[in-house]
Amino acid sequence: MVITEIPNHPSIPHSTDATGNRPATPVSAARQDTPSFATPLRKDAFELSDEDKIAKIEGHFQAIMQTLGLDLSDDSLRGTPGRVAKMFVKETFKGLNPANYPKISLFDNKYQYRRMLVERDIPLYSFCEHHFLPLYGKAHVAYIPNGKVIGLSKLNRIVEHFARRPQVQERLTMQIADELRRVLGVEDVAVYIDAQHMCVQARGVHHHHSGTSTAEYGGKFLNEHIRNEFLQAIKS
Numbered sequence: 001m002v003i004t005e006i007p008n009h010p011s012i013p014h015s016t017d018a019t020g021n022r023p024a025t026p027v028s029a030a031r032q033d034t035p036s037f038a039t040p041l042r043k044d045a046f047e048l049s050d051e052d053k054i055a056k057i058e059g060h061f062q063a064i065m066q067t068l069g070l071d072l073s074d075d076s077l078r079g080t081p082g083r084v085a086k087m088f089v090k091e092t093f094k095g096l097n098p099a100n101y102p103k104i105s106l107f108d109n110k111y112q113y114r115r116m117l118v119e120r121d122i123p124l125y126s127f128c129e130h131h132f133l134p135l136y137g138k139a140h141v142a143y144i145p146n147g148k149v150i151g152l153s154k155l156n157r158i159v160e161h162f163a164r165r166p167q168v169q170e171r172l173t174m175q176i177a178d179e180l181r182r183v184l185g186v187e188d189v190a191v192y193i194d195a196q197h198m199c200v201q202a203r204g205v206h207h208h209h210s211g212t213s214t215a216e217y218g219g220k221f222l223n224e225h226i227r228n229e230f231l232q233a234i235k236s
């Protein structure tokens with residue numbers, strides 16, 4: 001029986017001063033107002049409809065291709081600006097829009113389950129916001145339930161929602177952890193992400209085999225034994 005429905009995660013555009021700079025805010029104050037790990041969005045981020053955004057981006061991407069010297073009358077290239085625009089708005093960056101936040105339902109923990117639940121090997125596909133190149137890998141999340149439990153696939157959906165933005169891996173990790181805390185109403189959450197960055201592998205230093213790991217632990221996961229149980233679980 002579904003007992004609680006969680007409202008959409010509110011997207012909080014950064015406040016800016018007259019110069020367009022974000023004011024320096026102490027960490028504690030920032031946590032209550034705009035979390036320092038919120039995606040930097042403008043206040044007018046969602047004034048345009050998806051359709052208007054697609055039309056605009058199509059024009060911009062066409063200009064990029066033309067500037068590169070590509071012949072857009074070629075059969076193979078003609079549809080690319082439209083495809084890219086649609087992909088950005090409807091797929092790869094759809095997680096920017098809070099309207100696309102997944103429907104999350106919680107259930108009574110009637111089994112009195114009190115140990116950690118680990119959802120491992122969640123496929124992760126995101127884009128590095130510095131190069132707009134893919135970063136991809138796996139996310140592992142865990143929590144220790146209190147009064148409520150979450151449908152398992154919703155953990156995957158939360159990861160997917162925050163991955164579908166231009167991201168840096170550190171921020172993605174924090175956003176997922178923070179959302180798990182909010183949704184589950186517990187501090188006892190863990191997030192571990194292991195990812196490869198195309199901007200490191202396919203350009204720049206061309207380090208094909210380097211990977212990046214990030215983690216965030218809260219509540220009971222700060223205890224070494226609990227954390228090790230989680231780390232063992234995601235290795236198996």
Ligand SMILES: [Zn+2]
Nearest residue numbers: 128130131199
């Ligand atoms: Zn990058």
